[in-house]
Amino acid sequence: MNSQISLIQQIDALLPQTQCGLCGHRDGCLPYAQSIAQGEAANKCVPGGQPVADALAQLLNREQLVAEESVWAIQSDGRPQRMKAIIREDECIGCTKCISACPVDAIIGSGKLMHTILTDLCTGCELCIPPCPVDCIDLVEDTQAIPDELHRIAEQDDLRQRYYSHIQREEKRRIHRKGPVVRAEIDTQLFAQFSTQIQELPSIQLSDKSPESTPTIDAKTTIELAKLRTQIKKLEKQLSVRMDEKKQIQLNELQQQLSALQS
Numbered sequence: 480m481n482s483q484i485s486l487i488q489q490i491d492a493l494l495p496q497t498q499c500g501l502c503g504h505r506d507g508c509l510p511y512a513q514s515i516a517q518g519e520a521a522n523k524c525v526p527g528g529q530p531v532a533d534a535l536a537q538l539l540n541r542e543q544l545v546a547e548e549s550v551w552a553i554q555s556d557g558r559p560q561r562m563k564a565i566i567r568e569d570e571c572i573g574c575t576k577c578i579s580a581c582p583v584d585a586i587i588g589s590g591k592l593m594h595t596i597l598t599d600l601c602t603g604c605e606l607c608i609p610p611c612p613v614d615c616i617d618l619v620e621d622t623q624a625i626p627d628e629l630h631r632i633a634e635q636d637d638l639r640q641r642y643y644s645h646i647q648r649e650e651k652r653r654i655h656r657k658g659p660v661v662r663a664e665i666d667t668q669l670f671a672q673f674s675t676q677i678q679e680l681p682s683i684q685l686s687d688k689s690p691e692s693t694p695t696i697d698a699k700t701t702i703e704l705a706k707l708r709t710q711i712k713k714l715e716k717q718l719s720v721r722m723d724e725k726k727q728i729q730l731n732e733l734q735q736q737l738s739a740l741q742s
């Protein structure tokens with residue numbers, strides 16, 4: 480078990496930590512690292528390109544595979560072009576949807592106010608683009624110098640830490656339902672389990688409350704409940720003035736519908 484955790488950790492250390500999901504693992508680098516340790520091909524990290532595919536093949540003593548192709552041109556270090564997202568701020572309506580979509584918390588802003596991307600932190604993962612209702616986020620080429628190995632490792636460590644903090648915050652939001660949660664739900668349990676095994680990672684506290692145990696009523700049900708209550712009140716009023724058998728039956732039916740919806 481410990482050797483498996485250590486292998487997953489070594490694999491994860493080679494992955495770029497942009498958490499983009501382009502490898503087919505929605506929740507980012509760690510689930511892909513786990514799957515590679517269980518035998519999945521190690522050439523699917525798109526931002527990592529050929530250097531990451533080769534480093535993984537070497538670590539795992541597997542044959543070298545051609546890396547999954549990127550839509551971006553290849554840089555001098557063999558990896559795809561680094562990108563950054565930029566918000567066209569005069570078009571931003573401050574809906575906050577991009578904030579919870581960003582895995583590394585690189586976007587600042589609050590409700591109804593213009594939002595800004597902290598360019599240094601942005602990895603160009605593109606996850607903030609689909610949720611934006613006014614399509615005001617662009618991707619541009621990163622013009623900063625390509626980081627050397629030392630800087631890359633430091634950057635990856637920082638992104639990993641930021642992602643764990645993001646997961647912890649989203650876990651709290653999921654329970655308390657504050658603001659829009661745009662990204663598909665993250666498998667928090669996997670990250671929490673991993674964070675207990677590795678000292679350098681921020682610990683993730685799982686909430687006792689599962690989403691199923693949180694009572695929630697969707698908008699459609701709320702409207703239906705309001706309609707039923709109005710009809711019931713109207714009938715009760717009419718029946719208090721004059722008894723009517725048909726209306727009494729109708730009232731009983733509506734009351735049954737109301738209690739069924741409420742439960």
Ligand code: SF4
Binds near residue numbers: 502
């Ligand atoms: S950076 Fe690579 S390993 Fe991480 S989520 Fe993106 S494609 Fe997957």
Ligand code: SF4
Binds near residue numbers: 604
């Ligand atoms: S700002 Fe957008 S592109 Fe940049 S890291 Fe966050 S989600 Fe990814």
Ligand code: SF4
Binds near residue numbers: 566574578594610611
């Ligand atoms: S999703 Fe788009 S409109 Fe909404 S806050 Fe973000 S950038 Fe602005």
